[in-house]
Amino acid sequence: MKPLKKEWVVLLVMAMLLSFGIAPLASAAEKEAPMASGTTYVLLYIDKPDAFLNGKQVKLDAPATILKDKTFVPAKFLGDAFGMKVEWNDKTRQINMETPTHNIMIDIDNKSVWINGYWMKFDDVAAIVNGRLMIKLTWLADYMGAKYTYNNELRRVEVLHVKTPTGIYDPNRGNSNPVAKFTFAKPSYKIGEPVKYVDLSYDPDAEGIQRYEWTGKQEAFFTPGTYPITLTVSDIHGNKSETYTRNLVITNETYLSAIEYPIFMKPVGSFIKTDWSMLWGAFWELPQLPKTVSEDRSRKLLVSDSPETFTERGILYQDEVEGKGRLYADHVNGTKEKLSLAILAKNMTDKPITIKTTNKGEVWPSVYANLIGSEATVDFLMNDQINDTMTIPAHQTFIYKQMPDFYPDQGVNLFYDVETDGKVQFSFVVDREISQNSQTLPLLAFNGHVRGSFPVSEMTWKIDASSFTQPSRLVIGDGITDPFQPGYDPMRKKEVKNDGNYGVIYKIHADKPRKMAVMILPKGGVYKGPFKINGDIRLAPESGVMTAFDGMQILAKTTGKEDSLDIEFSPPAGSALPIDLIFYPLDERAE
Structure with missing residues (x-):
C-alpha cells in the first residue's frame, strides 16, 4: 500500500478534528433512549451544499459527490441524522462508527477499514474529499439499514432511515433493564438556590431501583451557566439503565451566596467547611453583641488542674x-x-x-x-x-x-x-x-495551668438578639471581653486567675430572639465540647474534634417565634479557647 505523504496526513487530521469538533454546551440536548422511533428523511444534492433533513433546509460543509461512478455521502452528517455514533478518537487517530449491528473503525493513516473486526480496503468504502470523510452510499445504506434512491435528472439522493428501537427486556434472563429518568421542579434556578430533583426512574419488572449513580448533581450552583446532570440506575439484579442526561440552567440572579447557603439551608448540627479566605473575609472580626453580665458568687469554685x-x-x-x-x-x-x-x-x-x-x-x-x-x-x-x-x-x-x-x-x-x-x-x-x-x-x-479557689462559679449574660441585622458574635474565653475570674490559691498563698474560666457555667439568655442561626467558631485551637440550648444537649462537633481550620458548626436555629433562647456552656477540659458564638440573621429563605 502506498503511504500518504506526511504533509497530507497532517492536513487531513486537522480537517478531521474540525469536522468532529465538540458542540457548545448550550447545544447539548437532553438525552433519553427513545421507546419508539420514526422515519428520518434526507435529501442530498450532488456537489451542492444544500440539503434537507426532515423537510428543514441545512447547509453541508461536505456535499454529496460522485467518484468513479459511485455516489459518496458525508459520513458525519448522515450519522448524526440517523442517531449513529460517528466520532474521531484523538489517541488512536481513527474514526469510530457504531450502528445497531456493526462496529466500524476507519484508519485513515493506514487506509484501512475494520467492520466487526474484519478488514476491508479503504478505497472500497470511503474517500477523503476536501478534508472530509465521505462514505460510499451503497455501503453506508447496508450497514446503517437505510434505503435510498437516486434521481439522475435532479442529481439528487433521497435517503430514508427508520431506526429500530432497542428494547430493554432480555428474554435470556427474563428481566428488563431499569429506566433512569428525572426532571427539575422548574426550568431554571438562581445562583445559590436549592435545586429540586424529581426522580422519575422506574423498573418495568416492579422490583424497585437499588442504586442511583449521579454525575454533576449538586444541592445548589454558584456560577451561572448550563450544567449537564446525568443519572444511571441499577435494579436488584445489577442490571443498569441507559444513562439519562438533562441540562440544568443557572441564571445570573443570586438567591444565596456560597457563604450564606449552608447557614440558611443546612440543619442544626451540620458542619460548615471553611477556608482562611472565607473566615478572614466574613467571620473573623464580626461586631460583638452587647451583653449585660451578672455573676453568681453564692458557690465557691475549687479548681484542681496543677x-x-x-x-x-x-x-x-x-x-x-x-x-x-x-x-x-x-x-x-x-x-x-x-x-x-x-x-x-x-x-x-x-x-x-x-x-x-x-x-x-x-x-x-x-x-x-x-x-x-x-x-x-x-x-x-x-x-x-x-x-x-x-x-x-x-x-x-x-x-x-x-x-x-x-x-x-x-x-x-x-x-x-x-x-x-x-x-x-x-x-x-x-x-x-x-x-x-x-x-x-x-x-x-504548682507547675502551670490553673489551681485555686474562685468566688464566681456561674455567670449570666443577657443579650438582645431580637433586632440585630448583621452577623454578630459573643466571645468566650479570650480574657479580655470575657475576663478570667480572679481567685486565691491557699497552697501558694497568692492571688491567681482562672485562665479559661474552667468549671464556670455560662448562662446566655435572650428574650424574643429573631430568626437566626447560632454557630460555634473555635478560634483558640482544638475544640470538643457540649452546649445546652433550650434544654437540649448539642455536641460540637458531633464526633471527633474541630478547629477554625476545619470550619464552623450550626448549634441552633430560631424561627423568630420563640419566647426566649437559653444557652448553657462550660469550657471543656482539654479544649483550647477562645471560641466565638456567631449569631447569623436569617429570613424567609432559610429552611
Missing part, C-alpha cells in the same frame, strides 16, 4: 468550703504506675457535718484528653438532679469521692456541686491506695 500531669503521689489541691461549693479537677497520670484519684473531705468543726451533692459530671479514665473534658461537661450540663448525702463526724476525714484506677497517660475530669452545713476541707489526692492517711501526703508543687 500539676495537670502529675509525676508523683501527693495532694494536688486543698481548700475549704462552707455552704455551697463546686469541686473541679482535671488531671493526667504522668507516672509509670497505676494510681487512684480521690477527693477527701475533712470535718473542720466540733460537730457532725452533712455534705449534700446536688449535681455531678464524671467520666471514666481515658487517654483522650478532649473526650474526658467533653463527656464530663455533658454529664454536668445534663443536671440530672441527685440528692446524695454524707455525714462526717467531728474532726474526721472521709473519702468523699474516689475515681476508678487510672493507668499511665490516662486522665480524668470531674465536677461536683456540694452543699455543706459546716466547714469542710476538701483535698484532691492521688495515691496507690486511698485512705484517710492520704491526707498526710505531701503538697504537690
Whole structure:
C-alpha cells in the first residue's frame, strides 16, 4: 500500500478534528433512549451544499459527490441524522462508527477499514474529499439499514432511515433493564438556590431501583451557566439503565451566596467547611453583641488542674468550703504506675457535718484528653438532679469521692456541686491506695495551668438578639471581653486567675430572639465540647474534634417565634479557647 505523504496526513487530521469538533454546551440536548422511533428523511444534492433533513433546509460543509461512478455521502452528517455514533478518537487517530449491528473503525493513516473486526480496503468504502470523510452510499445504506434512491435528472439522493428501537427486556434472563429518568421542579434556578430533583426512574419488572449513580448533581450552583446532570440506575439484579442526561440552567440572579447557603439551608448540627479566605473575609472580626453580665458568687469554685500531669503521689489541691461549693479537677497520670484519684473531705468543726451533692459530671479514665473534658461537661450540663448525702463526724476525714484506677497517660475530669452545713476541707489526692492517711501526703508543687479557689462559679449574660441585622458574635474565653475570674490559691498563698474560666457555667439568655442561626467558631485551637440550648444537649462537633481550620458548626436555629433562647456552656477540659458564638440573621429563605 502506498503511504500518504506526511504533509497530507497532517492536513487531513486537522480537517478531521474540525469536522468532529465538540458542540457548545448550550447545544447539548437532553438525552433519553427513545421507546419508539420514526422515519428520518434526507435529501442530498450532488456537489451542492444544500440539503434537507426532515423537510428543514441545512447547509453541508461536505456535499454529496460522485467518484468513479459511485455516489459518496458525508459520513458525519448522515450519522448524526440517523442517531449513529460517528466520532474521531484523538489517541488512536481513527474514526469510530457504531450502528445497531456493526462496529466500524476507519484508519485513515493506514487506509484501512475494520467492520466487526474484519478488514476491508479503504478505497472500497470511503474517500477523503476536501478534508472530509465521505462514505460510499451503497455501503453506508447496508450497514446503517437505510434505503435510498437516486434521481439522475435532479442529481439528487433521497435517503430514508427508520431506526429500530432497542428494547430493554432480555428474554435470556427474563428481566428488563431499569429506566433512569428525572426532571427539575422548574426550568431554571438562581445562583445559590436549592435545586429540586424529581426522580422519575422506574423498573418495568416492579422490583424497585437499588442504586442511583449521579454525575454533576449538586444541592445548589454558584456560577451561572448550563450544567449537564446525568443519572444511571441499577435494579436488584445489577442490571443498569441507559444513562439519562438533562441540562440544568443557572441564571445570573443570586438567591444565596456560597457563604450564606449552608447557614440558611443546612440543619442544626451540620458542619460548615471553611477556608482562611472565607473566615478572614466574613467571620473573623464580626461586631460583638452587647451583653449585660451578672455573676453568681453564692458557690465557691475549687479548681484542681496543677500539676495537670502529675509525676508523683501527693495532694494536688486543698481548700475549704462552707455552704455551697463546686469541686473541679482535671488531671493526667504522668507516672509509670497505676494510681487512684480521690477527693477527701475533712470535718473542720466540733460537730457532725452533712455534705449534700446536688449535681455531678464524671467520666471514666481515658487517654483522650478532649473526650474526658467533653463527656464530663455533658454529664454536668445534663443536671440530672441527685440528692446524695454524707455525714462526717467531728474532726474526721472521709473519702468523699474516689475515681476508678487510672493507668499511665490516662486522665480524668470531674465536677461536683456540694452543699455543706459546716466547714469542710476538701483535698484532691492521688495515691496507690486511698485512705484517710492520704491526707498526710505531701503538697504537690504548682507547675502551670490553673489551681485555686474562685468566688464566681456561674455567670449570666443577657443579650438582645431580637433586632440585630448583621452577623454578630459573643466571645468566650479570650480574657479580655470575657475576663478570667480572679481567685486565691491557699497552697501558694497568692492571688491567681482562672485562665479559661474552667468549671464556670455560662448562662446566655435572650428574650424574643429573631430568626437566626447560632454557630460555634473555635478560634483558640482544638475544640470538643457540649452546649445546652433550650434544654437540649448539642455536641460540637458531633464526633471527633474541630478547629477554625476545619470550619464552623450550626448549634441552633430560631424561627423568630420563640419566647426566649437559653444557652448553657462550660469550657471543656482539654479544649483550647477562645471560641466565638456567631449569631447569623436569617429570613424567609432559610429552611
